[in-house]
Amino acid sequence: MSVVSLISRTSSTNPVAQAVKSACASVAPSWPLDQMIAVNPYWQQIHAPFSEISAKLAALSGIRSVMPHTHWLTLYRKGEITDQALKAVIQRRKLAMPPAQCVALLEDPPARPAQWQTLAALFDQHRDESQMCWRDELLYQTSQFCAAYFQSDSPVERVENASAGEALFRSWRLAINRDAGIGILMGTRSLKPILQALPNSMEALIEQATDALGIEADNAECYFQSLLFGINGWASYLAYRSWHQATDEMQGLLAITLAWEWIIWQYAEKHQPDIAAQVRLRWQTERLQLEQKIQQHYDYETLLWICFEAFEYKQQQRMQSLLLQGKTTPVTSEVEVQALFCIDVRSEVVRRALESQSPTIQTLGYAGFFGMPIHYQPEHTSVQRPQMPGLITTGITASERQTSPTRIRPYQQGAAWKSWSQSPIGGFSMVESAGWWYAFKMLKNMWLPSPSEQPMNRLSHHHDWVLNENGNPLDLDHCTALAAGALRTIGIKHFAPTVLLIGHTSETANNLHAAGLECGACGGQSGEVNVRVLATLLNREDIRAQLNDQGFNIPANTRFIPGLHNTTTDDVTCFDDTLPGKLQHWLTSARSAAQSERARHFPGGLALESDKKRNRLFKRRGRDWSQVQPEWGLAGNRALIMAPRAWTRGIDLDGRCFLHDYIWQQDDERKVLEQLMTAPMIVTNWINMQYNASVTDNTKFGSGNKVLHNAVGNNIGVFEGNSGDLRIGLSKQSLHNGEQWMHIPERLSVYIAAPRQAIAEVVAKHDMLRNLIDNDWLYLFSWKQHGTIDRYYQGAWHQSAGHCM
Numbered sequence: 001m002s003v004v005s006l007i008s009r010t011s012s013t014n015p016v017a018q019a020v021k022s023a024c025a026s027v028a029p030s031w032p033l034d035q036m037i038a039v040n041p042y043w044q045q046i047h048a049p050f051s052e053i054s055a056k057l058a059a060l061s062g063i064r065s066v067m068p069h070t071h072w073l074t075l076y077r078k079g080e081i082t083d084q085a086l087k088a089v090i091q092r093r094k095l096a097m098p099p100a101q102c103v104a105l106l107e108d109p110p111a112r113p114a115q116w117q118t119l120a121a122l123f124d125q126h127r128d129e130s131q132m133c134w135r136d137e138l139l140y141q142t143s144q145f146c147a148a149y150f151q152s153d154s155p156v157e158r159v160e161n162a163s164a165g166e167a168l169f170r171s172w173r174l175a176i177n178r179d180a181g182i183g184i185l186m187g188t189r190s191l192k193p194i195l196q197a198l199p200n201s202m203e204a205l206i207e208q209a210t211d212a213l214g215i216e217a218d219n220a221e222c223y224f225q226s227l228l229f230g231i232n233g234w235a236s237y238l239a240y241r242s243w244h245q246a247t248d249e250m251q252g253l254l255a256i257t258l259a260w261e262w263i264i265w266q267y268a269e270k271h272q273p274d275i276a277a278q279v280r281l282r283w284q285t286e287r288l289q290l291e292q293k294i295q296q297h298y299d300y301e302t303l304l305w306i307c308f309e310a311f312e313y314k315q316q317q318r319m320q321s322l323l324l325q326g327k328t329t330p331v332t333s334e335v336e337v338q339a340l341f342c343i344d345v346r347s348e349v350v351r352r353a354l355e356s357q358s359p360t361i362q363t364l365g366y367a368g369f370f371g372m373p374i375h376y377q378p379e380h381t382s383v384q385r386p387q388m389p390g391l392i393t394t395g396i397t398a399s400e401r402q403t404s405p406t407r408i409r410p411y412q413q414g415a416a417w418k419s420w421s422q423s424p425i426g427g428f429s430m431v432e433s434a435g436w437w438y439a440f441k442m443l444k445n446m447w448l449p450s451p452s453e454q455p456m457n458r459l460s461h462h463h464d465w466v467l468n469e470n471g472n473p474l475d476l477d478h479c480t481a482l483a484a485g486a487l488r489t490i491g492i493k494h495f496a497p498t499v500l501l502i503g504h505t506s507e508t509a510n511n512l513h514a515a516g517l518e519c520g521a522c523g524g525q526s527g528e529v530n531v532r533v534l535a536t537l538l539n540r541e542d543i544r545a546q547l548n549d550q551g552f553n554i555p556a557n558t559r560f561i562p563g564l565h566n567t568t569t570d571d572v573t574c575f576d577d578t579l580p581g582k583l584q585h586w587l588t589s590a591r592s593a594a595q596s597e598r599a600r601h602f603p604g605g606l607a608l609e610s611d612k613k614r615n616r617l618f619k620r621r622g623r624d625w626s627q628v629q630p631e632w633g634l635a636g637n638r639a640l641i642m643a644p645r646a647w648t649r650g651i652d653l654d655g656r657c658f659l660h661d662y663i664w665q666q667d668d669e670r671k672v673l674e675q676l677m678t679a680p681m682i683v684t685n686w687i688n689m690q691y692n693a694s695v696t697d698n699t700k701f702g703s704g705n706k707v708l709h710n711a712v713g714n715n716i717g718v719f720e721g722n723s724g725d726l727r728i729g730l731s732k733q734s735l736h737n738g739e740q741w742m743h744i745p746e747r748l749s750v751y752i753a754a755p756r757q758a759i760a761e762v763v764a765k766h767d768m769l770r771n772l773i774d775n776d777w778l779y780l781f782s783w784k785q786h787g788t789i790d791r792y793y794q795g796a797w798h799q800s801a802g803h804c805m
Helices: 015-024 050-061 069-077 083-093 099-107 119-124 134-150 164-177 181-186 192-196 202-212 217-229 232-244 249-271 273-288 290-325 346-355 405-422 426-434 436-447 455-460 476-490 528-539 541-549 581-601 611-623 671-678 680-696 756-765 767-774
Strands: 337-342 361-366 396-400 465-469 498-505 559-566 572-574 639-642 657-660 709-712 717-720 749-752 779-783 789-793 796-799
Touching: 015 202, 015 217, 015 249, 050 217, 050 290, 069 099, 069 290, 083 099, 083 290, 099 290, 119 134, 119 249, 119 273, 134 164, 134 181, 134 232, 134 249, 164 192, 164 202, 164 249, 192 249, 202 249, 217 232, 217 249, 232 249, 249 273, 273 290, 290 749, 290 779, 290 789, 337 346, 346 361, 346 498, 346 559, 346 581, 346 657, 361 476, 465 476, 465 528, 476 528, 476 541, 476 671, 498 528, 528 541, 528 559, 572 581, 581 611, 639 680, 657 680, 671 680, 671 749, 671 756, 671 767, 680 767, 756 767, 756 779, 756 789, 767 789
Parallel strands: 337 361, 337 498, 361 657, 498 559, 639 657, 639 749, 749 779
Antiparallel strands: 396 465, 559 572, 709 717, 779 789, 789 796
């Protein structure tokens, strides 16, 4: 089998410019620390099959997108991969390879093929052992420059009256010409004339360097991609900056990395002619063998993909057996409480625990921003914080009505203290100034930890809210439309007397990646603002009157109560002083049951403790400033189920499934189905792929050891230590407990309880969905209760794993 060539071949009049554009567009964005949301790091490349992209990235940058042989051999020996599953995958791929041969190759795997070598890598092969590697030093220099350039109080001289990318490149050119350090570190002579002679524009630099290095149109894009993935952290940050406002900063970064390749080339040509001659021959071979290298990696990874798919089939078989054998659990007509939770996998455990206490309790799942596409702007401030998925943009802001200006002073003081203490030089002066007082604070946090709350969240504990757009309050019709849109997607036809709207938050201390444990649908924030705003709208008499005119039929005695699920402790807090005592008892019991279930995933015998002590230890875990594993977040996520809750009620899904309520009979025009498949389905794919990629290659797509993390700039990201690339994705402590992976890579399986034709019609309307499905970035199934589960793939329906295995 021959891999489809992914090398750019263009008829553009300027093929180099087209290659630059394509390479820059291939990097997925990574959000900053205070808005950290999960992102599929391959998102910009879903137009091609996952296995081909995997081989290409492995060849260009050594990136691992699938687990190694030892991982699959271990799972095979544990029975998580069976001969039957291997045989099914091999037959589907039409290969002549018996399962026994697969296992033999796992036990004695071939060597991994060599990857593409940049010029810096080729010259490093000829360096003296006492010399530093060019690749390491250039990464350090470029990364440190970017950190200085993009922090709010940047000490780097900025070039004015230029595009963003041009300004970045020219500022780097000014900085590097004033820095003699790299010449000293690398032991180079006469590097300064080469630096001074560099072109003064990024376009000229790219054009001249490409010509001088002999880069041809058919491999230019791959070469540029290898340079960008060599500094993937900063490239991902620049992709984020251009996500909302298109800029050419990525092109500026590419020009910087390409400039270093050319600088090394020129230096060697002049001062190391013998080495330059050898590298020139290797460089020519590298360019000619690029397509061959990609094919070699594709062939090498074929067995790994077979095992990956066999493992997934086994997991799908178990899941589908649960779903098909489950019985519809009708909710009593006398529903006392409806509790609407975010679809986040962590809510599945507490929902199941809550429902088990009474048939009069109904829980539902909805995307965590609760249909409120808003920014939170505390009154008397100009600060705006997104409370919606990264895929959505809006001009609507939510603020508290009538608050005192003095309430923001503690927040301002705390923000100033934090900014000072985390600045590059402030950390030293802070310790000098704070002295014993700060030492006392550290000891207090160690022995008597107190609840930790993000400062801005302290401002949002209010009941009355107002919405504005472009500085003008939203009128009644617009507010009603927002509320109606949320209710239509939720699909509630009959409202209980008490309807809980439960967002979620986490409780962690001293955690730079705290936003990663918050609600991804709320932009990496607590969902408190969203549920408070929606409850305010639904409880307003004028809005409710209009909603009832539209057929929602909300009873006069129905109260919408906002609440918050603390995913670290499983406490569910409702913001209403008149909450019935019985409901509070149910919530407390649900917390105890959820903690008992989750305790088995933590070390130290937590599962054997009494309910009271376990609760106390869970709370302490979140408040402990030295705790690197306060909770497991969304580790283990494997499926999104869009179906009536009655179909899954009573089924133990082990806290690994996103559950979104959907009743297709109420969706005549399929607008809700389309919305779910183009929003929650995409967001959950991002979550799933971020966790997968952070495991398969934590160096490129993960953030390493969080104990070594240092904040970069104003929430830009983290360094692991004080240098290297900007780190993105999840730390190892969020994925591994020291003995085993808490998240085993598995592509998302999406189960939709809807007619096959309706699902196919939605897919046909969106290239994005076709790419995800047909190129193996996720699995899509139609679920017919008490009937069949069929997979939709490449425009046709196929019998699923639940039937063939």
